[in-house]
Amino acid sequence: MRLSPDEIIFWQHGFLKLNATIVFTWGLMLVLAVGSKIITRKLSTGLKRSRWQNLLEIVVTGIEKQIEEVGLGQPQKYLGFLGTLFLFVAAASLCTVIPGYEPPTGSLSTTAALALCVFVAVPFFGIEEQGMGNYLESYVKPTFIMLPFNIISEISRTLALAVRLFGNMMSGAMIIGILLTITPFIFPIIMTALGLLTGMVQAYIFSILAAVYIAAATRVRKPKPEPDAKHSSMNYDNKRRYYG
Amino acid sequence: MDNMTIIAVASIVIAGITTGFGTMAPALGEGRSVAAALSSLAQQPDASATITRTLFVGLAMIESTAIYCFVVSMILIFANPFWNHVIAQVGGK
Numbered sequence: 001m002r003l004s005p006d007e008i009i010f011w012q013h014g015f016l017k018l019n020a021t022i023v024f025t026w027g028l029m030l031v032l033a034v035g036s037k038i039i040t041r042k043l044s045t046g047l048k049r050s051r052w053q054n055l056l057e058i059v060v061t062g063i064e065k066q067i068e069e070v071g072l073g074q075p076q077k078y079l080g081f082l083g084t085l086f087l088f089v090a091a092a093s094l095c096t097v098i099p100g101y102e103p104p105t106g107s108l109s110t111t112a113a114l115a116l117c118v119f120v121a122v123p124f125f126g127i128e129e130q131g132m133g134n135y136l137e138s139y140v141k142p143t144f145i146m147l148p149f150n151i152i153s154e155i156s157r158t159l160a161l162a163v164r165l166f167g168n169m170m171s172g173a174m175i176i177g178i179l180l181t182i183t184p185f186i187f188p189i190i191m192t193a194l195g196l197l198t199g200m201v202q203a204y205i206f207s208i209l210a211a212v213y214i215a216a217a218t219r220v221r222k223p224k225p226e227p228d229a230k231h232s233s234m235n236y237d238n239k240r241r242y243y244g
Numbered sequence: 245m246d247n248m249t250i251i252a253v254a255s256i257v258i259a260g261i262t263t264g265f266g267t268m269a270p271a272l273g274e275g276r277s278v279a280a281a282l283s284s285l286a287q288q289p290d291a292s293a294t295i296t297r298t299l300f301v302g303l304a305m306i307e308s309t310a311i312y313c314f315v316v317s318m319i320l321i322f323a324n325p326f327w328n329h330v331i332a333q334v335g336g337k
């Protein structure tokens with residue numbers, strides 16, 4: 001039994017290998033990129049719009065709302081990164097309904113790469129929002145003793161992100177493989193349906209956790225906004241100017 | 245028993261024990277957190293969005309400990325470094 005799609009090799013020349021993980025990752029990237037390019041080629045601002053545009057608008061505004069609820073003030077800024085993470089992981093697990101497809105997130109190298117992206121993005125957004133000094137200072141808060149623990153937590157949560165996604169995806173494929181040998185007809189279908197649900201939940205969790213980490217890194221010390229949160233996002237820039 | 249048998253038996257038994265015992269505590273913890281979330285949902289249905297989101301994130305955190313155990317037992321069964329070491333030694337002889 002295979003542990004990951006890394007072991008399916010389509011083409012090999014010397015040390016260059018083309019395994020299923022790479023092929024399916026690039027396939028997904030192609031589908032996502034070309035699909036959204038085709039849909040956004042002719043956007044309409046009127047009342048009449050294509051159903052694909054409706055779909056994309058639902059997806060984008062939904063992600064934006066979720067990011068905002070986590071506590072990131074300007075969801076537009078983080079939409080590119082977090083939305084891509086969510087869409088890729090979700091598409092990777094939703095495509096398991098296609099026969100012969102293996103989710104690339106079932107390989108530890110893919111999930112480690114995604115987690116490393118988060119690992120790099122958190123200080124990037126943090127420094128961009130707070131400035132270098134303030135961001136580095138957040139490591140020694142509340143006291144200097146916390147410095148090693150903060151660094152350890154930074155590394156361990158990256159590891160946790162990678163292993164969590166990998167473990168969930170791999171276990172889904174593994175359970176279906178084991179059930180196929182025991183009870184070939186009905187139960188694998190049920191487990192596949194359950195795997196789709198788990199995949200969506202994992203995609204949601206992966207992007208929400210990334211958003212939470214970024215929100216923790218970009219939190220600027222300032223008074224809490226007023227309870228009427230509906231308007232606070234609109235004049236966020238004014239407020240920042242006001243509070244300095 | 246020679247070394248190979250000992251390693252094989254130890255790996256298989258420990259793989260089972262790891263997943264079996266390792267999923268017990270997260271299962272209890274998840275049950276408790278879902279129960280708490282349900283009762284607070286019943287008390288405050290308005291806060292359902294926040295409660296659900298926090299619940300999901302918390303469940304993922306709890307579940308990851310079980311996933312670690314599962315990954316360890318999968319490594320013990322399918323990609324066991326000790327087993328590979330012994331096989332390489334036997335092959336080398």
